[in-house]
Amino acid sequence: MGYDYRPFSTDFYRIKDPSKFPDFIHSQKRHPVSGLRDSTMQWDFWSLSPESLHQVTWLFGDRGIPATLANMDGFGSHTFSLWNKAGQHYWVKWHLKTQQGIKNMSVEEAGRIAAQNPDYHRQELYEAIARGDNPKWTLNMQIMPVTEAEADIFDINLFDLTKVWSQADYPLIEVGVMELNRNPVNHFAEVEQAAFSPGNLPPGFGTSPDKMLQARLQAYPDAQRYRVGVNHAALEVNKPRCPVNTYHRDGQTRFDGNGGAAPVYQPNSFGGAEDDASYSEPPLRINGDADRYDHRLETDHYTQAGNLFRLMDDAAQARLISNIVASIQDVPLVIQERQILHFMKADPAYGIGVAKGLCL
Numbered sequence: 504m505g506y507d508y509r510p511f512s513t514d515f516y517r518i519k520d521p522s523k524f525p526d527f528i529h530s531q532k533r534h535p536v537s538g539l540r541d542s543t544m545q546w547d548f549w550s551l552s553p554e555s556l557h558q559v560t561w562l563f564g565d566r567g568i569p570a571t572l573a574n575m576d577g578f579g580s581h582t583f584s585l586w587n588k589a590g591q592h593y594w595v596k597w598h599l600k601t602q603q604g605i606k607n608m609s610v611e612e613a614g615r616i617a618a619q620n621p622d623y624h625r626q627e628l629y630e631a632i633a634r635g636d637n638p639k640w641t642l643n644m645q646i647m648p649v650t651e652a653e654a655d656i657f658d659i660n661l662f663d664l665t666k667v668w669s670q671a672d673y674p675l676i677e678v679g680v681m682e683l684n685r686n687p688v689n690h691f692a693e694v695e696q697a698a699f700s701p702g703n704l705p706p707g708f709g710t711s712p713d714k715m716l717q718a719r720l721q722a723y724p725d726a727q728r729y730r731v732g733v734n735h736a737a738l739e740v741n742k743p744r745c746p747v748n749t750y751h752r753d754g755q756t757r758f759d760g761n762g763g764a765a766p767v768y769q770p771n772s773f774g775g776a777e778d779d780a781s782y783s784e785p786p787l788r789i790n791g792d793a794d795r796y797d798h799r800l801e802t803d804h805y806t807q808a809g810n811l812f813r814l815m816d817d818a819a820q821a822r823l824i825s826n827i828v829a830s831i832q833d834v835p836l837v838i839q840e841r842q843i844l845h846f847m848k849a850d851p852a853y854g855i856g857v858a859k860g861l862c863l
C-alpha cells in the first residue's frame with residue numbers, strides 16, 4: 504500500500520456525479536424481472552445521460568476490447584494532485600502507455616475466444632510473465648500548476664471525469680516504467696485479498712475536487728471492510744512497505760499484534776504517535792457557493808466524443824457504428840432516436856451512420 508494507482512482502460516468515464524453511480528451500475532447489470540442482461544436498460548440510461556457519450560464512443564470502438572491486457576494503456580482517469588516540500592501544488596493526470604503496442608480484438612473474435620476460454624486475458628498475462636515476457640508500460644504525467652487552473656481559462660471543467668485534458672496544452676511527460684515481473688505465489692492471498700484504494704496516499708500525493716474521486720475515497724475501503732475484513736490493510740499483500748502509525752485497533756482476525764502495549768488513543772501523554780503537520784496538503788483556493796449542482800447543466804457532452812470519432816479512420820468508424828447498431832437494434836425506437844441525436848451532435852456522420860444501420 505504505497506500509492507494505489509489502479510489504471511483503467513479509458514482516460515474518462517461514463518458518469519461524473521457519484522450520486523448516479525448506483526443507477527449507472529444497475530443499468531449495466533441484469534434486468535430485475537428476467538435476470539437477463541438488458542440493452543434497453545443500458546441505452547435508456549446512456550441516452551438520458553449524454554455525459555456518457557465520450558466513453559461509449561471509446562468502448563464500442565476498436566479500443567473497447569484489447570487483444571491482451573499487455574496491449575492496452577492504463578489511465579488514472581481522474582485529476583489527482585502532487586505537492587512538494589516547498590508547497591508548490593500541481594494537478595496531474597497519470598497515463599500508463601503500453602510498450603507492447605496497442606492491439607485490439609474484434610467483437611467476433613472476442614465472442615469466439617470468450618466462448619472457448621473466458622479466462623483468456625488472465626491466462627495470457629499469467630503465461631507471458633511465467634515465460635519471462637514481462638509486459639512494461641511507460642508512466643507519463645500531464646502536469647498543471649494549481650495556480651494556472653485558478654486562471655479559469657479552460658473550456659472544460661478540469662475535474663470532470665468525462666473529459667480529457669488537451670495533450671497539446673499539457674503534453675505527456677515520461678516519469679518511469681511499470682513492469683509486471685512476477686506472478687502471484689498464491690492467487691487468493693495476493694489477488695483476491697488485494698485491496699486497492701485511491702485514498703492510499705503517500706506524502707506529497709493528493710486527490711482533487713473531482714466528485715467521483717471523492718466518492719471513491721470512501722467507497723473502496725468501505726467495500727474492502729466487508730470483502731476482505733476490517734483489518735485488510737494489515738495483510739501482507741496490502742500493508743505499507745514503510746512504517747505507518749495509526750490508532751486503528753481490534754476487529755476481526757487482528758493478527759499483527761494489535762499495536763502491542765502502545766497507547767490506543769491520541770492525544771496521550773505516553774509517547775504515542777503524533778500528527779505531523781509537515782505532511783499536510785497545501786490549502787486550495789475555492790470560490791463560489793457550495794450547493795447541489797445539476798451536473799447536466801453543462802451541455803458540451805459532444806466536442807470530445809466527436810473529436811474521438813474524427814480521430815478514427817473510415818474503417819474504424821464503420822466498426823464502431825456496426826458495434827453500436829448490433830447493441831441498440833432491439834431497443835425501443837424512442838431510445839434509439841434519442842441516442843442518435845447525441846451521436847449527431849458529436850458528429851453528423853456518426854449519427855447518420857447509426858441511423859442508416861438501423862434503417863431509420
Ligand code: HEM
Nearest residue numbers: 509511516521524580698699715718719722723726727730
Ligand atoms: C463513484 C464512483 C465509484 C464508486 C463508488 C466505485 C466503487 C468501487 C468499489 C466499491 C469497488 C470494489 C473495491 C474492492 O472490493 O476492492 C470498485 C472496483 C473497481 N473500480 Fe470503482 N468505483 C467508482 C468509480 C470508478 C472509476 C471512475 C474507475 C476508473 C477510473 C473505477 C475503477 C475500478 C476498478 C479498476 C476496480 C477493480 C479493482 C480491483 O480489482 O482491485 N471505479 N469500484
